[in-house]
Amino acid sequence: MSPHSTADLLTRRYATLGEHSPLFYREPLELVRGEGVWLTDATGRTYLDAYNNVPHVGHAHPAVADAVNRQLRTLNLHTRYLNHVVVDYAEALLETFADPLDRLFLVNSGSEANELALRVARQHTGHTGVLVSDFSYHGNTTSLAQLTTGLTVAEPLGDHVRALRIPDAAGLTDAEASVLCASALQEADQAIASLQAAGHGLSAVLFDPLFSTEGLLRPPQGYVEGLAARVRAAGGLVVADEVQSGFGRLGDVMWGHELFDLSPELVTLGKPMGNGHPVGGVVTTAELLDEFGRRNMYFNTFAGSPVSSAAAHAVLRVMDAEQLRPRARQNGEFIAARLEQLAREYPAVASVRGQGLFFGLTLVRPDGSAAPEAARALTERMREAGVLISKIGREDNVLKMRPPMVLERAEAELLLDRLAACLSALEPAA
Amino acid sequence: MSPHSTADLLTRRYATLGEHSPLFYREPLELVRGEGVWLTDATGRTYLDAYNNVPHVGHAHPAVADAVNRQLRTLNLHTRYLNHVVVDYAEALLETFADPLDRLFLVNSGSEANELALRVARQHTGHTGVLVSDFSYHGNTTSLAQLTTGLTVAEPLGDHVRALRIPDAAGLTDAEASVLCASALQEADQAIASLQAAGHGLSAVLFDPLFSTEGLLRPPQGYVEGLAARVRAAGGLVVADEVQSGFGRLGDVMWGHELFDLSPELVTLGKPMGNGHPVGGVVTTAELLDEFGRRNMYFNTFAGSPVSSAAAHAVLRVMDAEQLRPRARQNGEFIAARLEQLAREYPAVASVRGQGLFFGLTLVRPDGSAAPEAARALTERMREAGVLISKIGREDNVLKMRPPMVLERAEAELLLDRLAACLSALEPAA
Structure with missing residues (x-):
């Protein structure tokens, strides 16, 4: 039993975090x-x-708690000093990606990961345009709010953003799916042309390979590959937001983009990465990471700390040990x-x-x-x-x-x- | 002794995090x-x-490690379920602020805090213009890069941003400081007028009360208050970035803005808040928090988790127990x-x-x-x-x-x- 009533706790929460901080269920669950x-x-x-x-x-996994506890009693510091814990983790994580994805930016959340991926893409391409799905969510910052279509934000969709209706082939015959695919790719062509006509050009397409916020859509065979090909033909990069689809949850694959014949230039990571410890990442190529590093002094105080790295490494180790x-x-x-x-x-x-x-x-x-x-x-x-x-x-x-x-x-x-x-x-x- | 050579570790770091991830010293320190x-x-x-x-x-403080370890073995989950740990912390933190600063958004970093504060300010004012200091840094996202003046970023200063030279009164007589103050406030008037003339209007001034990146400047008596008054007269809000100046480091005050006769509408928190655990916050008024909450479904997966809250609460408790x-x-x-x-x-x-x-x-x-x-x-x-x-x-x-x-x-x-x-x-x- 908790030493307070749930009703009192709710009142106290309202008086500190406000009444709009979202809660599940008609009657909140404590x-x-x-x-x-x-x-x-x-x-x-x-x-x-x-x-x-x-x-x-799993909740309260002792191996994650042990790793964090041990490291908290040893050293927790930023990456401007050398420390092996972050490098050990980076190597272990990058081993799960196919070439040429062999470099890692560490951040503190999926929002920070998508922010950074879009900075990399905009700077690399010299363009600002972004394609997203028309019912999606990638984070809570200003520029991510400007491309949010899957929940309420006050910011209007950015002029530089086009939202595509992701086709859903569930229940369709192959022939029907093929027709749907062609028309959806035509929509993508039009969106890209419209970004170019408006002078934004195309920096990236950003999508969750599982299309989960959209309702776990199943795009027709060839749609995602076709979309990626069009994005690249327009000079843009492919960003797979694997905050939801990553880390082996899909069973057959470690990363959601492996469901497709597709090698994204940027993969963003978050939620499950540290079992709840705030950690995220952007996996990319050496070329893109070095280009960004030359142009920007990018530093992220908490990211890549030995404790964050230890938490995330423990997740990979448990996944392996328990064959998750x-x-x-x-x-x-x-x-x-x-x-x-x-x-x-x-x-x-x-x-x-x-x-x-x-x-x-x-x-x-x-x-x-x-x-x-x-x-x-x-x-x-x-x-x-x-x-x-x-x-x-x-x-x-x-x-x-x-x-x-x-x-x-x-x-x-x-x-x-x-x-x-x-x-x-x-x-x-x- | 570590089981590897520092040179090998550096090579491995370059091969995963790249050569541009910043490191201190001519010869990096492991x-x-x-x-x-x-x-x-x-x-x-x-x-x-x-x-x-x-x-x-302090490094490896056992009270922080104990609090995190205990909570990691109990529960670590987002704020869509009720849990008392986050509310206990929010109450303790908000007690250190003067009215009307009595509401808290929790986030994962100083970057996320400043992002959110500027979203709140832009939405409240309906304006986009921002005043910053001309040698400052507030975080690593796109919109914060657009107002970064204190380190190298590829993004140009935003059209909606004006950077003010913060006057430094160190070594000046009172009379000299007074002249300097008047001319610096005139510069602020011109910057605000220029934002208004360009159609951006003014949403906020964002500054570190310690002007630390700038070199720990000491503005003349009355400058900060005069700046705040001009910002408010133009309909803008005052955002104190207390990522560096907060949590009692200044000794005389708990928060840097208390150095001045000033009640900011928004105070952003980061770095020391969780002793290295990734946690940040935005402290504001009920009016601003509720307004933002009504207009936006704001949710932040990791922020406000019981573990993040326990880490941050342990910091406040140690500060108190050890009279820091x-x-x-x-x-x-x-x-x-x-x-x-x-x-x-x-x-x-x-x-x-x-x-x-x-x-x-x-x-x-x-x-x-x-x-x-x-x-x-x-x-x-x-x-x-x-x-x-x-x-x-x-x-x-x-x-x-x-x-x-x-x-x-x-x-x-x-x-x-x-x-x-x-x-x-x-x-x-x-």
Whole structure:
């Protein structure tokens, strides 16, 4: 039991962080403890965490705590002095990337990573134009707010930004997907031409390879490659925002861009990188990193500290020791099969989304239109049933599930059983 | 001894982080361990750390490590669930601010803090213009690069930015200072008028109350207040960047803006806040925080996590338990007196700068011009003498010293003795 009431805590939070700092659920959930995929609330009740991807190797993993604790008692300092901890980590991380991605900028968050990637791209190309998806989010700074389309910001879309509707081939035949792909690439051509006509030119396309904020879209075969080819033909760079899709969550691949025949010039990292420790990165080529380094005195006080590096290195080591990527693949396949079964059983489930341990269900009304009210109700019901999930998508009708990577088969079964029960309570099975 | 050679480590660093990631000293210094104000290099040699302000309560402070370790083994999660740790910290931090500064945004770095403060100011005022000092640095994002004047960035100064020469009254009579103040405020009037004429208007003035990057300038009495009054008359907000001047380092005051008769609308925090843990903040009024929250869905994944909050709270607790602000005042007075003595003894020392535990010496040539070569040589000599310092200022001729707050009197004496010896080796005392 916590020594205060949740209502009092909420009042105190409002009086310090304000009333608009976002909280999940109709009645906010006060959490006090975590372990593996389990969370405990202030009343002692436990929840299966099927939402949080930041605690990548599990809540309160002792190996991460040990690494941070040891390093905090040894040395924590910026990178203007030499220290082997950051170099050891950089080598281990870069080993997971294919050539020519062999250099690393360390930062403190995904926002800082995307900021830096766009600075590199703008300076390299001499252009300012950016292509993004028309329902996406890449961070909370001014220039990222100017290209935010997936949540509310006061800044209007920048003059130098074009937002593309990412085509979704879920449920389409190959022939239909091919037509959709061609028309979406034509839209990209027009967007690039429009940036050029306006004098912005094109510096980069920035996208999450999983298109997760968009609702875990599945672009038609060849779309992403075609988009990248057009961007490069216009002199732009490809930036893969792997804040959500990276670090093996997709099971089959370590990095989301490996889903495609694609070598981005810049890959941005964040959320799961330090299991909650604030750390992010930009992986790029030696050419781009050196060019930027020559032109700018880039320094980031906290980034690359031995403690941040130790936390991030512990994540890679635990992933390896506990074989979390293969587990994500196996559990992901098991979960996908059961979700397909739910889609067959429940007319409200229009499609199964995602891959590995990032998955979702698209919910629709009997007339086929998006059912955000069902997604909202299911998220609340699942909480009552002891499982934490959320929702995403342009129409807010896609259940969003991305548990810590240490999810066990039995826990996956529990999640799916509860999901089936909540779907069933929402509407009887067909 | 470290298990690698420093030369090998440098090669490995170049091959991962590149050759341009900044390093101190002609021969980079490999550090392996810290405790209090002491650092140990890879050969086992110890150095008195008179440079690093980030390890505010001392290197490897056990209370910070304990707090982080305990919380990492309990829960580390974002603020969309309720948790008391962040609220406890927010209350403790906000208690150190005068009304009406009673709300807090938590972020991960000083860059994120300044980004957010400027978003708040732009949205509140409906204007984009910004005033900064003409030799300053506030962070590494795109919009902060556009107002960077104190280090090399490829981005040109933004059209919406005007850089003011901050007047320095060191060594002037009251009458001279008064004339200087009037002319500097006239420059501010012209800059504001120019922003208005160009259609940008004025959103904010952003400055470090200690003017530290500028070389620890001492503006004439009334200048900062006059500047703030002009900014407000033009509808702009005052943003105090307390990344360097905050958390009691100045001894007499907890926050640098308290040096003046001034209540900023926004105060930004970073470096020392978590003793090296990546955490920053923006302190503001309820009105500004709520207005921004209504207009924007602002969320920051890592910021305000229980671990970040526990690290930052431990810093406040240690400051209190070890009475670090009063110590900074007392040791600062002692150091200032000894520095004044050095200034009298050595013609190369033109002035003593700073306050509390952020202090410096301005070095000049016999003809009175700035002596960056002397600052460089002294920084290297001090390293050889076992003391770490650095240099700042428009002309790179100001020695920069800001040791961890736990500096003891005997350690201050050691620093000053070594400094006197190095000055003496550079030139015989007068």
